[in-house]
Amino acid sequence: MEELPVQLADIQNAADLLEGVIERTPMAHSRALSEILGTEVFLKCENLQRSGSFKVRGAYVRMAQLSSAEKALGVVAASAGNHAQGVALAASRLGIEARIYMPRGAALPKIAATRSHGAEVILHGNTVDDALAEAKLYAQQTGAIFVHPFDNEDIIAGQGTLGLEILDQVSDVDTILVGVGGGGLLAGLSVAVRAKEKELGKKIRIIGVQAEHAAAYPPSLAADALVPLKKVSTIADGIAVGRPGQLPFTIIKSLVDDVHTVSEDDIARALIFLLERNKLVVEPAGSVPVAALMSGSLAEKYGDLGTTVCLLSGGNIDPMLMLKVIQRGLSAAGRFMTIKLMLTDRPGELTSISRIISEHDANVTGVDHTRLGGALSMGDVSITIDMETKGAEHCKEVIAALEAEGYQPIVVQ
Structure with missing residues (x-):
């Protein structure tokens, strides 16, 4: 693992920085999923994290290590939701001015939540890519520190702290399922888990999950190069990323067993199931690990998955989108x-x-x-x-x- 850009020591340092800043989110046993699938299934409830998703972990670790001079320049980021809220919350904790560019179509609750943490929100463009370009331009013009959502070593290390928590909470885990967008979460988690396997005395299967119409990783892994998608279309807006990050890709291709895809109907069914049977509000991107389990395709490919942890990465769902997803989920079921x-x-x-x-x-x-x-x-x-x-x-x-x-x-x- 020496060649990888993030090591276990980086993640352990990130965990120290996050002590007292974030919640140690609960690990819930899902009796309903366990009975249906015939194996023990646990849900890592990062949807209950401060700011509603895992993103605050990486954002805080990245920003906490800035120099005093860099902090004085402020930070800038671009996001349609979770990264925006994570950066805004981290900035408020660290006393850093934050400017967040969000596309004009961003959900109003997410815009309001970002502003509630004290960040300046600028609505720009119609897509996250438009907002991203403007954020980078602002950083170039002003010297503000650009906080990338996934393609940065500190961001990856911060997200990797989830791997340490999962192993501490379910030490006998056999399979971990993680939603994938740009790849920062899956990359960091895989570094932590692989580094701990020798200590645990077992090999743990790590599987990433993407929405089938926003799945840039399978073709990229097959080509051993970043392959951008021509079009991205999914209800799972939190993982609607058309091009993998270079740093996460380097790690994922070395450490992750597989990247699986799920349909829109699979995602909607999983969201409804989590709401009804587990009493958990989870956004579409956070429900994709459960969607992969419930589809049955993983069992067909791997057989017995053993004790399985699904990482519910976020719970920031716009109420209007929830109405649409619930109707689609009920229809699919x-x-x-x-x-x-x-x-x-x-x-x-x-x-x-x-x-x-x-x-x-x-x-x-x-x-x-x-x-x-x-x-x-x-x-x-x-x-x-x-x-x-x-x-x-x-x-x-x-x-x-x-x-x-x-x-x-x-x-x-």
Whole structure:
């Protein structure tokens, strides 16, 4: 490990710096996941960390080691949420002025939370990349210290303290699952875990997890070079990074066993599961380790994962996004269905459909009745029905019942 840019000593030094600054977040045993998967599953609840995510760890370690002259110049960063709040909180603890660039579309609660820590928030551009470019320009023009979200040794060391905590809380862990964006968290954690394996007398499987439409690591690892994505699109905005960081990539390719991908529906289902069964509010990026477990694909690839820890990296979810994700998660789990039907516009048609749905124990929650539209012929009507259902098989049963009586429902979601 001598060639790696971050060593165990760096992480231990980071842990000393963070003493009394951050929370030692709880490690919760998930009975629900353990029963479903047939193995012991623990949840490292970093969603309960100060500022709502792990980001404050790296930000504080980076900024605490600045010289007095550097601190006087202030810091600047760019983020759509978690890194912004982490930098703002660290700056307030250290008495450093902070300017944070956020894209104009950033969630209002995240903007408000960042400002509440005393940081100056500047809304710039439509993407994080736009904000990032402006933050770097400001650093060049003023001398302010740019705090990168993941491509920095101190940042990686700070995030790596989570590896030490996990091993201390679940010393018999066999598999650790971690969400991956730029890679700073996975890189730091892997350094800590690999350095401790000899002491523990066992090999621990470390798996990164990315959203399939924001997965820059699999192609980069295959090419042994940074491969930027042409497009990034995912509800997991906390890991929506189109290009791995060079420093994290160097570490991850050496120490991590695999980087796995999950679908948007997998993420939504996991978020709902954590909310309902574990009473935990977790943002989409924080739920991807559980999404990977629940998808079943890891078990297919590796068999028995043994005692598993899922790192829930953050809980900063915008309420409006939560509404959308909950609906998508319920739909993916077969507990919510929207159908569309074309009907003849005559009395009794809607009553007939309502009867069929009711007889098969589905609960209608919304109806949209439209007579106008370019696709509608004279005498036709378009009906869209939202309903609560009891699972995938129940959805099929309702659809089959409608088809049996001559209707042609189309499942919208």
